[in-house]
Amino acid sequence: MTAALRHYDPPSLARRLSDAQTMTRPLMLDIIENACRRFTSPAQTERRARIMRLVDAQAWTDAALALMELELPLWQVRRIAYDEGEWHCALSRERELPDWLDAAVEAHHGDLALALLSAFIEVQALAVEASRPSVPTVRPAIDSLYEPVGCENFS
Template sequence: MWQKHNPARELRSLLSRIETVSQPQVGLVADVLEHACPRLKSTLGPNALVRRLIEAEAWVDLGFWLIGWELPDWAVHRLSCDDSRWSCAICVRGLALNWVEDVAEFQHEDPALAILGAFVQAQVRKAQGHGPSNVTIFRRVERSGAVSMGPEVER
């Protein structure tokens, strides 16, 4: 019997892979882009920038950019190094109702992998329905031939 598509399981598997490698690899980053970046996959705009960051092996910059693009309401709370291990914590901006549960944190010897791990950890939380958000959903509404961007507003 075929297993159902389970994004949370795929993301947890990706986290395990991030934990086991010593430095970022193109194949691993490609899997992060494939499994943890639904917004990036749905648009053509920033793909050229992402390709340039990958070609330059600018893994830290790519991690920060992915957090900003995929999780626009999240921000890096802390990036620190203690005893040769980097720790990255990201959380929803302005929404810390339960501090422990509203933070995605990951540790690794490599700073880029700590950032990517925290990003994937936040995506796991969202896939499981535990990721808080303060982003208002905007949708395109067509009225009498006119196209507007943003929430519906009664006039």
């Protein structure tokens, strides 16, 4: 896990998003501070300024989309739908695939910006999990009594 994401707790942040009724400036700044690695990059000064202008204007949906564009360049919004009082958002790496073949990340919330950011946090959580190896990379110590033996019979 990278040093920038050691204090990052995706389940806690996802819970805060699902419990929130509407987006607020402190919640958005907390997401930016804890879940965004590229935001602080010196190469992203213009994008960072644009996102902060959107946050200052409380344009939460536009800020969420701009943040996803910056932080998840390989992911795209596959679907945004409103059904029975909730926004449903799906993010995908392969948007052109049929639904049944695509492994999209989906989230829902009563507020569109919170639905988008919930899906964003889900993708970030997948990235954190994928960065950890499933098998240890440390090689075991070789036994001092170990000696390779050839056991081919060439007769």
